[in-house]
Amino acid sequence: MSTVKSLTPPEAWDVLQKRTEAVLLDVRDPLEFSYVGHPRGAVNIPWKRAPDWKPDPDFVERVRQAVPNADTPLFVLCRSGQRSLEAAKVLASAGYSDVTNIEQGFEGPLDEHKHRSSVGGWRYHGLPWEQS
Numbered sequence: 001m002s003t004v005k006s007l008t009p010p011e012a013w014d015v016l017q018k019r020t021e022a023v024l025l026d027v028r029d030p031l032e033f034s035y036v037g038h039p040r041g042a043v044n045i046p047w048k049r050a051p052d053w054k055p056d057p058d059f060v061e062r063v064r065q066a067v068p069n070a071d072t073p074l075f076v077l078c079r080s081g082q083r084s085l086e087a088a089k090v091l092a093s094a095g096y097s098d099v100t101n102i103e104q105g106f107e108g109p110l111d112e113h114k115h116r117s118s119v120g121g122w123r124y125h126g127l128p129w130e131q132s
Helices: 009-018 030-036 059-066 082-093
Strands: 004-007 023-026 074-077 099-102
Touching (some): 009 099, 059 082
Parallel strands (some): 004 099, 023 074
């Protein structure tokens, strides 16, 4: 089993610019992906879905359909970096050899007012993103 690497959003963006074969995998629920926004070019394959938030038993198979080569670098992102870390570990144990979790995720951790996107995350760092 390969180990999961970890990078901040700016570090991941820098690597993604150089490694054009890499896939940015957003594992949030499709509603989060569409309405909250997502990194440009991200592929959305949910690890967990509302309302029960249980891992999708078909997650690895869905990723294999989208990314059949297990040597393709995968950069995994969620809201804050926790779901993506779980999903990244599952992908590494399933044979993907180059898996990186994006710390802070898309929205980052909560600040003292319980707001996101104010102390970290993809959006906070001004990286390219869009809404559907």
